Amino acid sequence: MTLRPDWLPALAAFETAARHQNFAHAAEELHLTASAVSHHVRKLESRLGVALFQRHARGVSLTAEGRQLADAAGSALADMESVLSDLRAADAERNRVRITTLHSWTHSWLLPRLPAFAALHPRIQLTVDTEVALTRFDQGGPDLGIRHGQGHWPGLTAHHLMGDTLFPVASPQFPGIAQVRTPAQIAALPLVSDLARQGWADWFRAADVHGAHLDERYVFSDSTAAMNAAAHGLGVALARERIVTPYLAGHRLVPLPGPRLKTRFEYFVVYPSHRRLRPAARCFVDWLLSLERE
Template structure:
């Protein structure tokens, strides 16, 4: 006898709720109302004759039956999506969709993409510049590059590269009369990225005791900070990966002082449930090769 399979919307609703532990987050992912998700869960439980989730506080937890169903269902839905995509006549021509931080795209990835396009003219790319913690499941995004601690729910994060915090300025800043000692920087406008370590940490590491940096311009985006220091607006504490090309080209000068290990690193982020397509793996391998080729000038 053939087992009757519940409707796909009910299965998708349960899989999303199980993954997020929240009806609200599942509703946002599926672009439906909270009530619609709740209705689908109730329908699925009635169809199967077993309770799958129970409310706890503001979220939900899986029952033993729900715990057995969730991982198998997630794998099945992922395989179904792959089969459907492969069956489409334009599957091979579909662009590889990559979510990337705007600053990383502008200062590191885009200057190198022409080389990838020359090596792989058959692979089309679509870049989605986005600063959010991306949800890759059933979004059409194949992979993402993110900067952070490397621990995000529902994804696999592979460390790509770390970096250092450097004090830099434009070679034409103050008509070339640049600071020669870490203490000298206290007399200059100290630009910074809001997401980085504060200047007082840099001065402490430099052995400048009692340093009290003056209030200065702060930027919410690391790319804007680099534009400001390139324009000669002051001295900046920047991330070495984003500043790499400007330093190598002589557009920025690394000033005397410590190189602080950054708190975060860059990661290649992929979905735990969806297999990265072959062209996605080609792109990731190419990015790794670019990272290995980097050598930051002193």
């Protein structure tokens, strides 16, 4: 006997009724009436030439033939549900982009722009890892990364994303800050530092301030923490333009006199050279690169 597509509604009604051992409960699950479920079951019984349920005053119960069909139908549906779940997971994975990136850059530059990406690409899902250690791009690892350097990492393709500049900032409430007119005056103030590869010594050299004793009173491993420390009035921080912009826009920090020093290290988007980017990851890379071309 060939299983034709027009059997499927009756089989679905039977499988549900068999699980519940009750036509009314099956009807509720299927959004049908109990009489419609009963009609489907009788139609199936007629086609098969066997009784699938015993009907009695207290309700219904499966016959031996009904139990055999119920076991087969339940097993088939479970197999189909497993396959459907795998297909849904595979579709979600195709639209998942895993990114390893820098905490400060993510917090200050990327996050304010992500709503625009989400509006353009609502199906793409992002997983963002901001651990300090450089992540290995192994199978199952991140699709791409944002790195700060000179653009050369073995085994990685690197696209230049953006440059940066360094300049001093402080809270507008820092005592006497309004009277600071020269870089030499900044050298006499408490300084806030991070662990970047260019720091205050480089900036004062560019500002032609030599021989000053620098009071680097607070040192943070993260640039965002350094910006927050300056915003709370602990001292003057050497800011990176890409990190400090939200603080300047919110008037939590103000720029101080002196040059804007171009950084030796810049931002790059990177991914394994041996692995082709999946479409969703390529879409994210293209979006990032387009921002700096605008």
